[in-house]
Amino acid sequence: MASDKETIVVNEQDLSFAREVAAQPGGEHIWRCFACGTCVAGCPMSEVEPGYSPRKIIRQILFGMRDEVLSSPMIWYCLICYRCYARCPQKVNFTDIMRVLRYLAVKGGYVQASVMDRCDSIDKLTNSVRRELVKRGFESGQDAFDQFREKVEAELGGLAT
Ligand code: SF4
Ligand code: SF4
Structure with a gap:
């Protein structure tokens, strides 16, 4: 992905990319974005990964930066x-735009389909851990956290093979 300082030459970009995203369910309103950044401010992933910015990704789509x-x-x-x-x-x-991007990435051969399966596995794991933490997190037990750690380590070990 291009850095913030990289010059974007719009004429060399694939401007059909934004139209392709907008044509998919959920992508329709991408043209409305006025880059306010509210999405970044509320995004839990942006909090742990400062380089992750929904606003930036939308600008890149609108500039036609398909490959990046x-x-x-x-x-x-x-x-x-x-x-x-x-x-x-x-x-x-x-x-839903992110779902569209994942679909286009697999369809376009940018990533192996197995990556999607692995991400699905991680999503299910994190959702299950989150549910258990909400359900039992207030019960104080360190046991619960140890169980979660073992579960995560076992799952990540499986994913690494
Ligand atoms: S920057 Fe984010 S919150 Fe603001 S208009 Fe665009 S998508 Fe919506
Ligand atoms: S859906 Fe994705 S981009 Fe939007 S707030 Fe959640 S983690 Fe961030």
């Missing part, structure tokens, strides 16, 4: 939590 976006690991970081969509004043559905 679809080959970036950033499109797999999204937690699909819909906080950005809920807060966006323009009702840009960035969460």
Whole structure:
């Protein structure tokens, strides 16, 4: 993905990319984005990964930076939590746009389909851990956290093979 300081030559970019994203369910309102950054401010992934910016990804799509976006690991970081969509004043559905990007990345051969399966496994694991933490986190037991750690380590060990 291009750095913030890199010059973008729009004429050399693939301007059909934005139209392709907008044609997919959920991508319709991408044109409405006015780069306010509200989505970044409320994004839990942006808090742990400062380089992750829904606003930046949308600008890159609109500038037609197909290769940079679809080959970036950033499109797999999204937690699909819909906080950005809920807060966006323009009702840009960035969460579903991320689904579209993943679909286009696999379809376009930018990433192996197995990556999607692995991300699905991680999503299920994190959702299950989150559910257990909410359910039992207030019960104080260190045992619960030890169990979660073992579960995560076992799952990540399986993913690394
Ligand atoms: S909150 Fe909406 S309008 Fe603002 S930058 Fe994000 S997607 Fe664009
Ligand atoms: S859906 Fe993705 S981009 Fe939107 S707030 Fe959640 S993690 Fe961030």
